[in-house]
Amino acid sequence: MSLTAPGVGHPVRARIRWAQNGVAWGFLAPYLLLFGLFWLYPITDALWLMLHDTRQQPALWAPLSNLSRLWSDPMLWTALRNTLLIILLQVPFMLLLATALAVALASPNLRWRALHRFALFVPVVVGEVAYAALFRLLFNDQFGAVNQWLTSLGVGPVEWLNSPHGATAVIAIALTWRWTGYNAILLLAGVQQIPADLYEAARLDGASRWQQFWFITLPRLKNVLLFCMVLSLIGTLQLYAEPALITSGGPGDATLTLSLYMYRQGFRMFDFGYSAMVAWLIVLLAVLGALIQFKLVGRED
Incomplete structure (x- = not known):
């Protein structure tokens, strides 16, 4: 047919x-x-x-102009240093706390488990403007609740938003509050995939809870931890909302990040060519950081 x-x-x-x-x-x-x-x-x-020098109108073809400016721009290096400092201060502590919370949430003895998971995930859905305003109020140097609490303990008020170290600490605390629960939920999914027979056999062999965590839980969470590390690195390299809304990049550019500097170059200085170069620098750093983490953490034993 x-x-x-x-x-x-x-x-x-x-x-x-x-x-x-x-x-x-x-x-x-x-x-x-x-x-x-x-x-x-x-x-x-x-x-x-x-690839253009947009400081001139019309834009001038200058493939190496913006690249050469990167190496000689002290403000860019300040923004890069601030961004890397926030990553080093916040990401390891957040993932450590998220891992501990994930293990606690997986405990069969925990009551109201769904409520605890919901409470941990709530900060992610809170609007950035709302939670930035909340942290500005909490860490206000004069009438903030944190300084009032520290004063009641006899520690004395701390210059949170008017000192470089204090402002950096506020950004790190805000990021930790917002993203710890999100990473804990991801890690919880990994913990729940670990066979219970492994823990039962370890208990029969006399392994303590710490030994069970170190030799069973942590190795089997390696891939999920790597995923969370890569996401956290990429997200912090793109950090904009918190320094823009909480500290405005100050004091004295102490919390100026790469993304905030990129925004200022593009929408305040109207130098969109150099702003695009900074954006591609962020992309390059994110790819490089992810590759390093895959090489160090993702390799097979």
């Missing part, structure tokens, strides 16, 4: 396949349109801007 339609040279199966592909592409079209408009176009436009 012939599979060709009368008077037509194309097989029927080919027509059906073309129709099926057309339906599939029809469903994909809205996503591809949004992807091209809000993802692909900004990336290609940033590449174009990066």
